[in-house]
Amino acid sequence: MLDRRHLLAAGAAAIGGAVFAGRAFAAQPSLRAAAREAWLYSVALIEVANVRRRILAKGPANAFVPNRNLTNIQTQRVTSPNNDTMYSHAMLDLAAGPVELTLPATGKRYFSVQLVDMYTNTIAVLGTRTTGGDGGQFVVAGPGGNAPANAIRAPSDWAFVLARALVDGPADVAAVRAVQDGLAIKGTAGPIPAIAVPARDAPWRDYFAGAAALIAESPPPVTDDALFDRIAPLGLTRSGFRPPDFTAEAIREIEAGIADARAIAAQSQLGKLTKDGWAYPPWDLGRFEQDYEFRAQIAVSGLFALPLEEAFYTRSTGDAPDGLFHGDRYHLHFAPGALPPVDGFWSMTLYEATGDGQFFFTPNPIERYAIGDRTEGLVRNRDGSIDIWIARRDPGPARRANWLPAPEAKPFVLSMRAYVPQAPLLNGVYHFPPLGRFS
Numbered sequence: 001m002l003d004r005r006h007l008l009a010a011g012a013a014a015i016g017g018a019v020f021a022g023r024a025f026a027a028q029p030s031l032r033a034a035a036r037e038a039w040l041y042s043v044a045l046i047e048v049a050n051v052r053r054r055i056l057a058k059g060p061a062n063a064f065v066p067n068r069n070l071t072n073i074q075t076q077r078v079t080s081p082n083n084d085t086m087y088s089h090a091m092l093d094l095a096a097g098p099v100e101l102t103l104p105a106t107g108k109r110y111f112s113v114q115l116v117d118m119y120t121n122t123i124a125v126l127g128t129r130t131t132g133g134d135g136g137q138f139v140v141a142g143p144g145g146n147a148p149a150n151a152i153r154a155p156s157d158w159a160f161v162l163a164r165a166l167v168d169g170p171a172d173v174a175a176v177r178a179v180q181d182g183l184a185i186k187g188t189a190g191p192i193p194a195i196a197v198p199a200r201d202a203p204w205r206d207y208f209a210g211a212a213a214l215i216a217e218s219p220p221p222v223t224d225d226a227l228f229d230r231i232a233p234l235g236l237t238r239s240g241f242r243p244p245d246f247t248a249e250a251i252r253e254i255e256a257g258i259a260d261a262r263a264i265a266a267q268s269q270l271g272k273l274t275k276d277g278w279a280y281p282p283w284d285l286g287r288f289e290q291d292y293e294f295r296a297q298i299a300v301s302g303l304f305a306l307p308l309e310e311a312f313y314t315r316s317t318g319d320a321p322d323g324l325f326h327g328d329r330y331h332l333h334f335a336p337g338a339l340p341p342v343d344g345f346w347s348m349t350l351y352e353a354t355g356d357g358q359f360f361f362t363p364n365p366i367e368r369y370a371i372g373d374r375t376e377g378l379v380r381n382r383d384g385s386i387d388i389w390i391a392r393r394d395p396g397p398a399r400r401a402n403w404l405p406a407p408e409a410k411p412f413v414l415s416m417r418a419y420v421p422q423a424p425l426l427n428g429v430y431h432f433p434p435l436g437r438f439s
Contacts, residue, residue: 061090092185
């Protein structure tokens, strides 16, 4: 979390340099720096656009697509999937006017519907914490045109919707499917966008051309003007990508800047504040404002992260400089009365790491990808404490019930989720315990 001194320092940095006619001027950045910043700025937009492309290849906009089972090895598609909730997702096309979003009654079951803009900023979260468990109808509108006074306004004509419904084990799946069936969107969808969306590893010209088209489609806020000033030498603007006739040396500089950006985006830690082997998220998770570097890292490693008041995430810092675990046989002990303070639930997921900074479930003999307060058969000690054993092989009969399997020969990371966190988590009073080793 940032205190007032951090906020003042950040504000001073933002307005540093000589000011003339209301604009701040600084030294012209190198082409390498411009390419690095432009890539980091646009990767979140490209990730969401590729999700949109996959969704619209299967069906229309303004229609929910439910995942009818918990995500597993075979069905995982997006980095850092969770195994606690069942998803339903949709792309909202708001160009023709507002849409009506219907939420079913869910009672005491944890349920959230996250609306996200094309830059991965959370627009709103509906459901258990904010609107309650009675369901209802909500109007979502684009940035222009007529809409009811209480409509939720998206900053552009496209938005992503992700619904999460808690599942309490296999026997609960049918009930969650009934919740999914109660989700609905009413609104007119237009044609599928004709933009050629590049992959993250596309050649630099293709990548920035695709980014420019997406920027024009979903105009960024005026608060991003300073960034466009800095990346101007690259030829990427709000209105298009018109690169100069770069020399071979200049192209090498651009490619070096992109390589720098990819390395930054692939960093596995969730945030820079660390304690006892856990990285804690900054206050702007899910609503990134001008924190473009952090936004890029989350787009690559944890796309569509919820804001902290909805779900508090921590990630392990590992046992190596890359922020990953490369060893074996780790132990996590929650002391009596020291379980994560939540009004929802908590769980810890293990992911094997890919070379480009993404995380996915790892195959294991008991098909367990996460462990938490609702894990069937979880054993508590007599004093109420809990021990969790993270190992590549079965840790033995006495520990098997609380075993979280790790991959045989790959580095991995642990991700802790605490849904509807209480104040001690949000204000930094509570910290997760350190991991030890066991023999």
